[in-house]
Amino acid sequence: AQSVTQLDSHVSVSEGTPVLLRCNYSSSYSPSLFWYVQHPNKGLQLLLKYTSAATLVKGINGFEAEFKKSETSFHLTKPSAHMSDAAEYFCVVRLNYGGSQGNLIFGKGTKLSVKP
């Protein structure tokens, strides 16, 4: 069965320092993986996606993520945090084969705080 585990429920960084949000996945099939960001009382915005092309994926707002099959990880990083990055981040896996095709499976989210 497919699942996603976000290892930290809260991460706090200082402005200008690197961001690391960790995600591990479990999938019987070759997965598609996504990171979405949710600002308070807003919907989800797609940051980046991995769909079996390059393992290092660049997204919007300076974020990137690396797909590591051997570690079943898809951690999200950014070299330098900005105050506007404070939000909740969701790691998501999409089923590509099997019964419930197309549905997204969400991690529980990581709340990122950025201190001035």
Added chain:
Amino acid sequence: NAGVMQNPRHLVRRRGQEARLRCSPMKGHSHVYWYRQLPEEGLKFMVYLQKENIIDESGMPKERFSAEFPKEGPSILRIQQVVRGDSAAYFCASSQTGTGGRGNQPQHFGDGTRLSIL
């Protein structure tokens, strides 16, 4: 190009009433997905629809919940005889084509409807 539009943004109902949540997909998108987000949790898939068809409703509660996506007009998520446990944020997403198989069309999300049950 307008994004996914959901209305109302906030909906308050008393126990036993009906709640209707509407979702208009992005222009050109014919696939709609509904998700529910409970406090402090990620989104949980409910149902996947194409025009006039329910493709997958494996995440829908067996009773009181229904969804439709008619040929004309928005997709509707309907909750009958609401209970306190239905309080949540309900998100709609749309995609241009189906996202099964090797398709890589991302899902675009609306801002959600926050349902409160008194």
